[in-house]
Amino acid sequence: MKQKKLLYAGKAKSVYHTDVKGKLIVEFRDDITAFDGGKKDVLKNKGSYNAEVSAFFFEYLGKNGVKTHFVSMIDSRHMVVRELQMIPLEVIVRNVAAGSIVRNYPFKEGTKLDPPVIVIDYKDDSRHDPMLNDDLIVALKLATPAELRKIKKAALEINRLLFDLLAAQGITLVDFKIEFGRQGKTICLGDEISMDSMRLWDKKSGESLDKDVYRFEKGDVMATYNRVAQRITSSSKKR
Numbered sequence: 001m002k003q004k005k006l007l008y009a010g011k012a013k014s015v016y017h018t019d020v021k022g023k024l025i026v027e028f029r030d031d032i033t034a035f036d037g038g039k040k041d042v043l044k045n046k047g048s049y050n051a052e053v054s055a056f057f058f059e060y061l062g063k064n065g066v067k068t069h070f071v072s073m074i075d076s077r078h079m080v081v082r083e084l085q086m087i088p089l090e091v092i093v094r095n096v097a098a099g100s101i102v103r104n105y106p107f108k109e110g111t112k113l114d115p116p117v118i119v120i121d122y123k124d125d126s127r128h129d130p131m132l133n134d135d136l137i138v139a140l141k142l143a144t145p146a147e148l149r150k151i152k153k154a155a156l157e158i159n160r161l162l163f164d165l166l167a168a169q170g171i172t173l174v175d176f177k178i179e180f181g182r183q184g185k186t187i188c189l190g191d192e193i194s195m196d197s198m199r200l201w202d203k204k205s206g207e208s209l210d211k212d213v214y215r216f217e218k219g220d221v222m223a224t225y226n227r228v229a230q231r232i233t234s235s236s237k238k239r
């Protein structure tokens with residue numbers, strides 16, 4: 001497969017056309033950003049750690065019946081994916097209160113959210129990704145009510161699968177963000193699931209094992225990403 005021209009460059013990934021119809025190549029770059037792009041750096045190997053963890057999760061989810069865009073890895077940072085018509089929604093699933101819901105609502109950090117809380121934001125940097133509700137999503141024609149039901153059901157199933165996988169590695173899945181797209185009439189999981197898009201806490205020490213280490217300068221970001229990538233991908237619970 002040959003990489004062709006750039007389709008889209010985001011803050012941390014670039015997506016390329018290929019010579020194969022319906023297939024794209026995603027490059028996981030070493031760029032890291034936080035606070036709406038207000039904090040930016042390049043951290044060597046970050047892209048590879050995130051690609052490795054994303055591929056591992058996509059394969060695990062795929063084996064467990066979740067439809068994803070993942071096809072294969074070319075090398076440590078280039079992933080072949082099925083082309084989707086992306087839906088501009090950031091679907092966030094929260095198991096424990098942290099981050100923006102603690103800042104914006106009267107939740108105490110660390111409070112267990114059972115059942116998990118789904119928050120859906122509009123993916124639009126120029127508007128700072130405002131939170132949506134079901135009526136707004138339908139009125140804006142971002143998704144039909146039937147698609148929204150499928151998205152929420154898939155998000156909760158993905159949460160259940162990842163929560164159990166990570167718990168077995170001594171990690172609490174606090175929250176994470178995923179994105180979906182359409183392949184024909186099918187709703188598929190796209191984008192990535194990595195340390196950049198999850199909040200992970202060590203069960204014993206409570207320490208952050210994700211992008212919060214970068215956001216809040218809690219320690220050596222790449223040492224953390226390296227350790228957590230090894231912990232996650234050494235998980236034997238693949239089925």
Ligand code: C5P
Nearest residue numbers: 098099100101175176177196197198199
């Ligand atoms: O900032 P907030 O608490 O709303 O983030 C919830 C979760 O979604 C975190 O794991 C964060 O890393 C992820 N997220 C993301 N991309 C965004 C917003 C949030 O990956 N644009």
